[in-house]
Amino acid sequence: MVVIAVDGPSGSGKSSVSKGVARRLGLAYLDTGAMYRAATLWAMDAVGDLADAERVAAAVRGMPLEMGLDPDAPAVRLDGRDVSAAIRTTEVSTEVSKVATNLDVRAELRRRQREIIDVAAQAAGIVAEGRDITTVVAPDADARVLLTASEEARLRRRSLEVHGAADAAAVEATRDQVVRRDRDDATVSQFQVAADGVVTVDSSDLDLEETIEAVLAVVAQVTAAR
Numbered sequence: 001m002v003v004i005a006v007d008g009p010s011g012s013g014k015s016s017v018s019k020g021v022a023r024r025l026g027l028a029y030l031d032t033g034a035m036y037r038a039a040t041l042w043a044m045d046a047v048g049d050l051a052d053a054e055r056v057a058a059a060v061r062g063m064p065l066e067m068g069l070d071p072d073a074p075a076v077r078l079d080g081r082d083v084s085a086a087i088r089t090t091e092v093s094t095e096v097s098k099v100a101t102n103l104d105v106r107a108e109l110r111r112r113q114r115e116i117i118d119v120a121a122q123a124a125g126i127v128a129e130g131r132d133i134t135t136v137v138a139p140d141a142d143a144r145v146l147l148t149a150s151e152e153a154r155l156r157r158r159s160l161e162v163h164g165a166a167d168a169a170a171v172e173a174t175r176d177q178v179v180r181r182d183r184d185d186a187t188v189s190q191f192q193v194a195a196d197g198v199v200t201v202d203s204s205d206l207d208l209e210e211t212i213e214a215v216l217a218v219v220a221q222v223t224a225a226r
């Protein structure tokens with residue numbers, strides 16, 4: 001019965017590290033960014049114009065979303081259809097901040113995220129990751145971590161993931177998905193500086209396994225101190 005909250009900027013490693021921590025501790029895993037991506041896909045189909053804040057929020061309130069919580073297969077379903085791949089396209093990545101900065105959408109997704117976390121907390125527990133989990137969605141989580149990495153490291157990682165290379169051209173092609181998106185998202189969430197009681201883990205010079213170990217060490221330390 002443990003709740004672990006992880007926030008951080010794009011490419012800091014939140015998803016990979018949170019899944020690793022959930023696996024190691026036998027916990028559920030919630031990718032809240034995937035919920036914003038699913039909302040974007042749903043609103044693109046249902047509304048079209050993502051600048052129409054009221055219609056987008058109404059569509060999201062009616063969105064039939066199911067979040068898989070298995071860290072080995074966190075499937076995302078919309079109206080029964082597996083959209084795990086469809087929510088990761090460049091189009092959704094480019095548009096998602098328009099939906100994530102809609103305050104009525106945030107209120108609806110926050111309500112759903114809290115419900116999922118509350119149910120999971122009655123069982124083994126959960127690792128939930130995103131931009132506002134440590135500060136807004138689950139500020140009472142047992143362990144709260146801000147996962148950071150230098151802009152250079154984050155651009156290199158995302159570039160390797162998307163383009164299979166980290167040369168200057170590939171890094172430039174990735175910049176919008178990392179730097180511009182963080183700038184837009186930071187207008188509604190605080191994920192660049194740790195809030196009070198949130199422990200920062202800087203993964204710039206760590207590999208994935210070392211980062212998972214560093215987060216597990218924070219969890220062990222803060223839960224032992226309770």
Ligand SMILES: Nc1ncnc2c1ncn2[C@@H]1O[C@H](COP(=O)(O)OP(=O)(O)OP(=O)(O)O)[C@@H](O)[C@H]1O
Pocket residue numbers: 008009010011012013014015016017033157158161203206207208209211
């Ligand atoms: N410590 C690390 N060292 C090297 N590569 C890493 C590390 N952490 C994550 N990565 C790699 O960086 C890429 C981005 O990681 P991930 O998708 O987990 O980041 P994220 O913070 O969830 O990003 P976003 O918020 O944009 O979805 C992945 O290819 C992942 O394997």
Ligand SMILES: Nc1ccn([C@H]2C[C@H](O)[C@@H](COP(=O)(O)O)O2)c(=O)n1
Pocket residue numbers: 010032033034036037096097100129130131132133181185189
């Ligand atoms: N708690 C959250 C989670 C995500 N977002 C926004 C920020 C991103 O642009 C988008 C997709 O997230 P990603 O899959 O890249 O982690 O969703 C947010 O505002 N709050």
